[in-house]
Amino acid sequence: MAKTVTGPRVITPRARLSFPSLLAPDTGGQYSDGKFKCTLVFDKSDQAVMAGLKELNVAAKKVAMEAFGPEAKGIDMPFRDGNEKVDKNEHYKNTVLITAKSKYRPGLCGPDPKIEITEEADLYGGCYVRASLVPFSYAQGKNTGISFRLCNVQKLAEGNPFGGNRIAAADEFGTVSVAEGSGATPFEEDDLGF
Numbered sequence: 001m002a003k004t005v006t007g008p009r010v011i012t013p014r015a016r017l018s019f020p021s022l023l024a025p026d027t028g029g030q031y032s033d034g035k036f037k038c039t040l041v042f043d044k045s046d047q048a049v050m051a052g053l054k055e056l057n058v059a060a061k062k063v064a065m066e067a068f069g070p071e072a073k074g075i076d077m078p079f080r081d082g083n084e085k086v087d088k089n090e091h092y093k094n095t096v097l098i099t100a101k102s103k104y105r106p107g108l109c110g111p112d113p114k115i116e117i118t119e120e121a122d123l124y125g126g127c128y129v130r131a132s133l134v135p136f137s138y139a140q141g142k143n144t145g146i147s148f149r150l151c152n153v154q155k156l157a158e159g160n161p162f163g164g165n166r167i168a169a170a171d172e173f174g175t176v177s178v179a180e181g182s183g184a185t186p187f188e189e190d191d192l193g194f
Contacts, residue, residue, distance in 0.1 A: 003067060003137075004067070004136060004137055004138065004139075005063050005066045005067040005136065005137045006063070006134060006135070006136045006137075007059050007060070007062060007063040007134060007135040007136065008059065008134070009132050009133070009134050009151060010055065010056055010059050010132070010133055010134075010135070011130060011131070011132050011133075012040060012042075012052060012053075012056065012098070012130050012131045012132075012133060013042065013046075013048060013049040013051070013052025013053065013130065014046075014048075014049060014052075014128055014129075014130055014156060015040035015041055015042050015049070015098075015128070015129055015130065015131070016040075016041040016043075016091065016125075016126055016127070016128060016129075016159055016162075017038055017039075017040065017041070017123060017124070017125055017126065017127050017128075017129045017153075018038065018039040018040070018041050018089060018091075018092075018097075018125045018126075018162060019037070019038060019039045019099075019125060020037075020038040020123050020124065020125060021035075021036055021037050021038065022036055022037075022038060022105070022106060022108055022120075022123050022153060023105070023108070023118070023119075023120050023123070024036075024120075025105075033101070035101040035102060035103060036101065036102045036103075036104065036105050036106055036150060037099060037100060037101040037102070037150060038099070038100060038131075038150065038153070039097055039098070039099045040097070040098045040099075040100065040129070040131060041082065041091065041092060041095050041096075041097055042095055042096040042097070042098070043094070043095055044082075044094045044095055044096060045094060053079070053096055056079075056098075056133070056135075056148075057077075057079065059135050060077060060078060060079075060135045060146045060148075062135075063135045063136065063137050063146055064077070064137065064145075064146050066137075067137030067139075067146075068137065068144060072144070074144070075144050075145050075146065076143065076144065076145030076146070077145065077146055078098050078099070078100075078135070078145070078146055078147050078148050079096055079097070079098060080096070080097040080098070080099075081096065081097075082094065082095030082096060082097050083095075085097065089125075089162055091126070091162055098133075098148060099148075100131060100133050100147075100148040100149065100150035101147070101149065101150055102149050102150040102151070106131075106150050106151055106152050106153050107151070107152035107153070108123065108152070108153050108154075108155075109152070109153075109154050109155070110122075110154070110155050111154070111155065111156060111157075113154060117155060122155065123153065123155060124161050124162075125161060125162035125163065126159040126160050126161040126162040126163075127155055127157070127158055127159045127161075128155070128156040128157040128158070128159050129153050129154060129155050129156055130153075130154050130156060131150060131151070131152065131153045131154070132151040132152045133148040133149060133150060133151060134148065134149040134151060135147070135148055135149075136148075136149055
């Protein structure tokens with residue numbers, strides 16, 4: 001069995017955030033594993049992003065070489081072609097995806113790194129972020145590969161939310177007077193048809 005090798009911490013280029021579980025671990029869903037995690041969505045058409053991804057790839061390959069040797073075959077790498085996942089999210093078209101996880105809550109900050117993000121609504125699918133990651137090797141049964149551990153996430157900018165149907169409550173509702181909201185005119189029992 002190959003030894004676990006950990007590489008140096010790396011900073012990603014700008015990405016869009018998808019499926020974030022950053023303030024609480026992912027629990028209760030079909031693919032839940034009790035970890036803090038997110039998928040980072042990198043735009044293939046952005047040259048600066050692709051240059052940054054090349055640096056991440058070099059770091060991942062270096063860990064793979066040290067863990068499994070130069071002749072190793074069938075090693076899973078952490079980069080996924082977004083075009084193969086467009087059925088899950090139309091925004092994955094022409095992108096590269098990385099899913100990063102941790103047993104521990106990552107540090108979360110805004111554009112000013114001194115300001116911590118503490119609200120789940122601030123880190124939503126579609127906002128722009130960058131992350132610090134640590135590449136590491138794994139060997140579990142027949143599965144061998146490289147993955148990224150999630151360390152910290154910095155929100156860079158707002159973005160159109162994935163799903164796109166989200167409307168702020170202030171934009172959806174008008175002001176209600178106290179009398180209107182108090183139920184001053186109650187329904188009759190039969191008004192609801194029960």
